[in-house]
Amino acid sequence: MRAVCVIGLGLIGGSVLRAATTAGRPAWGTTTSEADAAGARAEGFEVLDVEPALRRAAEEEALVVVATPLTAVRAVLRQVAEHAPGAWLTDVVSVKEPVDAEVRSLLPAGRYAGGHPMAGVSSSGWSAGSGELFTGAAWAVTIEEDTTLEAWREAARLALDCGAQVVPTSAASHDFAVARISHLPHVFAAVLAAVGADGGPLALSLAAGSFRDGTRVAGSEPELVRAMTEGNRIALLDAVDDALGRLGAARGSLASTGGLKSTVDAGYDARRTLDELAINERVRATVQLNGTALERLRELGERGSRVVALTETAAEVEIPV
C-alpha cells in the first residue's frame, strides 16, 4: 500500500493521518503547529520536520497530501518541489482552481490530482479531528484535461481508504458548486448571526433551533473561513449575486403583496431534492480505467454520481436515477 505524507495536521489533515493509518497505510505527518504536533505524537503518530518528511516521501514514493490553509499552499509546494518533486501529490484544500494553478507553476504535470473532502466541524486543530470524519462523506477528486489516470487513482484511493465516496469533477465545476453549498452557507451564517445579535439580548434569549442551525458555522475559526471564502472569490460572487437576487425578490414580494409563496416553495422544493438524494435509488456501473475513463467519470460526477470502489483496472460508480 502506498505510503502517505500529510502536510498540516489540523482538523482535516489530522483526520487523514488517522484514517490512512487505520486503513493500514504507512503514514506520517508534518506541521508548523506545535500544538497539533504534540497532539499527534501523544496519540502515537509519527511527526517529522517538513524536510525529513518530504525526503522520506521521495524515498518511499509516497502520496504527499497538502492539508494546509490555501494561504500556505504556495510555500508548501515550493518545499515539495525542492525535496520530493517526483512524489504523487494531492491536497484537501477547499478550493481547487487556485491550488491547481500553483501546482502547475511549481511542479511537473502528471503527478497531481486535487481533492476536497466535504466534511468538517466548527472546531479546528488536531484535537477536533477523528479517523471517522470522512465516513460516507463526499470527497471531490479533480480531473483536468491533462490529469493522468495514475495521479487521479492515487488521490481517489486515499479518499476511499478514508471511508469517503469519490466525486469526480473538474476544479472549475467544483469551485462553482462549493461556492453554493459551502462558502455561501458560511457567508449566510455570518450575516444571520449578526442580524440576530443586532436584535439585542432579548432576541438572542429567544433564539432557538432555526437560528442555532442557521448560524452554527459562523462559530468556525474566522481565519479558516476567510481563507476558504476569499480563495473562491469569483465563484462566490456569482453565488452571492444569486442569493441577493432571491432575497431581494422576497423583500419585494413581502413589501408589495405581503406574500412569500415563491420564496418558501422554491426553498422547500430544493431541500426536498437534497433529502431525496440520500434515499433515492442508485444504479451501479463499472467504468473501465482506459483512455477515456476520466472524461466519463467527470460526466458522471456532474450528474451527482460517486465512485465507491476502485481496482487497478476499474471504478465502481453509483449513479442517481
Added chain:
Amino acid sequence: MRAVCVIGLGLIGGSVLRAATTAGRPAWGTTTSEADAAGARAEGFEVLDVEPALRRAAEEEALVVVATPLTAVRAVLRQVAEHAPGAWLTDVVSVKEPVDAEVRSLLPAGRYAGGHPMAGVSSSGWSAGSGELFTGAAWAVTIEEDTTLEAWREAARLALDCGAQVVPTSAASHDFAVARISHLPHVFAAVLAAVGADGGPLALSLAAGSFRDGTRVAGSEPELVRAMTEGNRIALLDAVDDALGRLGAARGSLASTGGLKSTVDAGYDARRTLDELAINERVRATVQLNGTALERLRELGERGSRVVALTETAAEVEIPV
C-alpha cells in the same frame, strides 16, 4: 390546578396538551384535523368538538390556549367569544401583535396574555409533538400596558408547567426579535436551498454539514412557514433589509478588496455571544408580584432574563450578568 383547553392539536398544541397533562393539570383539546384528533385519542387524550370544549372551559374556568396557525386565529377567537368569553386566554402563535389586535377586537381585556414557545421541529402535526418539546426552552409571555397580573400569571404558569422558562416581553418587542431569530432564518434557509439547487446535481452531491444545517428549516411545511413569516411582515421587512445591507456589503468587499473580514468577524462575534449566553453566569432575583411587577419583568426580559419559577406572590428571575 387550573384546567387547560387547547384549541389546535398540531406540533405545538399537541405538545402543550401532553405537557400540561403530565404536569397534573386537567386538560382537553379540540382540532379540525381528523388525523390529529385520532392521534391524540389513540394516546388516551380527550378530544372534543370545539363548542363542547369551550363550554367546558367556561364551566371549569379553564385557561384556553389558542394553538392554531395565525390565519385561523380570528375564527377561533369568535368561537371563544361566543362560548367562553370569560375564560382565561393565551395562545402559542408565532407572532404576537396581530393576535393581540384580534383579541382586543373580540374579547374583554384583562383575561389574555399572549405566549410563544421557542421550540419546534421541521415536521408538523400531532405525531411530531412530545411532552418534552418545551423542556428548557424560552417561552415568551407578553405584557402590554393593560395586561393584568392575573392573566399574565396564568399564561406564564402554563409555560413553566410545560418545562419552559418565561421571557417577559411586549408583543412589539417579541415580533421585532423573532423576525431576526426565527423568521429571517426561515427566509435565509429557503434562499440558500434554492441557490444550492441552482448548482445542479453536482452541488447537491457535494453538500455537507454547512448546507444541511443552513437549509434544515427550509424543509418545514410551507403553509406554516408562510403563515409565520407573512404574519410578521413589518418586522420581517426590517430584518430582511438589515440582512440585504450586510450581504450587499459582503458582496462589495469581496468584489473590491477580495476580503470578507468584517462580515466573517461580525458573524463570529455574534455567534460567540449566543454560545456564551448559555454558559455565562446568571444571578437570581425575586420580583414581588405587586403593582409594578409586570413593567419590571418586561425590562428584565429585554435584558435577556427569564422567569424560572412563580408563586402566588413572586417570580424567580435569572438575569444574565
